[in-house]
């Protein structure tokens with residue numbers, strides 16, 4: 001059933017272009033139109049939403065962190081993202097105008113379920129993003145947008161994560177469309193870009209051999225750090241989580257701008273630091289700042305692994321290892337930038353002799369609080 005792959009994880013990583021295409025199927029088309037009739041919350045209600053709160057755990061929480069950028073940009077509605085396990089214990093402010101988005105691959109995570117129950121008790125509308133038909137979280141929600149990743153067997157989430165991102169973009173774009181923000185043209189362009197994105201992920205997958213080689217060469221390390229900013233920050237957090245889950249290594253993700261406020265003290269000779277670089281187009285100020293960060297850590301001895309868009313020449317002099325990803329609109333970059341981090345963690349864990357599908361101490365779906 002592994003279809004010739006050594007692990008479910010490798011198989012599921014390889015399935016990502018199809019998972020993305022399946023999640024977009026019937027929802028977007030090449031002309032830039034978005035149809036999401038399955039979101040059964042009436043458009044009149046969606047127009048009144050004045051706050052979005054995303055709740056999720058683990059990898060799904062990282063999808064939520066990225067969703068915040070998309071939702072706030074395209075809809076201009078304030079968005080909070082909270083770990084589901086913390087949510088109901090802090091007396092969150094919720095009412096009928098709050099839209100809660102609960103993200104869960106399994107649809108059975110107890111922390112997320114308890115958060116959404118609490119939200120509904122306060123009168124909030126709940127939209128689930130879920131990969132498992134008929135599971136508890138979508139059943140208890142007002143509406144559901146299914147990700148069509150297919151069954152995910154490996155405990156550490158890969159294809160479900162990318163499809164959660166797609167679903168989050170769809171929700172953000174749909175809310176923007178329904179509410180008619182000033183980003184109408186941009187929304188149409190991004191819908192078109194999304195319909196081409198699975199090809200970009202395929203392209204990344206075809207160029208992963210150097211990443212695998214690098215991972216094997218770092219198998220003896222104790223620590224790997226990950227840096228990113230803007231949507232690259234949650235990507236860095238996800239890269240670090242994958243390494244913890246699979247390789248049982250100390251791995252941490254940081255916002256690159258925070259480096260100087262503390263984490264830079266960790267940099268020492270030959271410490272691997274993976275940096276997710278934003279596009280030099282678009283938010284180019286951020287690009288320039290992160291290039292300075294790479295220079296700073298390299299001057300202190302870090303071994304830099306730079307994930308950068310094709311054609312970004314500014315990073316070349318400071319990259320000990322350079323991983324290229326296709327150019328995408330800024331907000332969509334996590335779909336391509338996460339893939340090398342998944343491959344990296346999977347290969348490194350394998351080199352350390354770990355069982356990647358069933359990491360120690362973890363369960364695919366945690367049904368206790």
Ligand code: BG6
Nearest residue numbers: 057058059060104105106109157
């Ligand atoms: C964890 C899994 O316990 O639950 C993670 O090991 C997962 O991989 C998290 O991201 C959330 O699960 P779900 O099913 O709610 O997305």
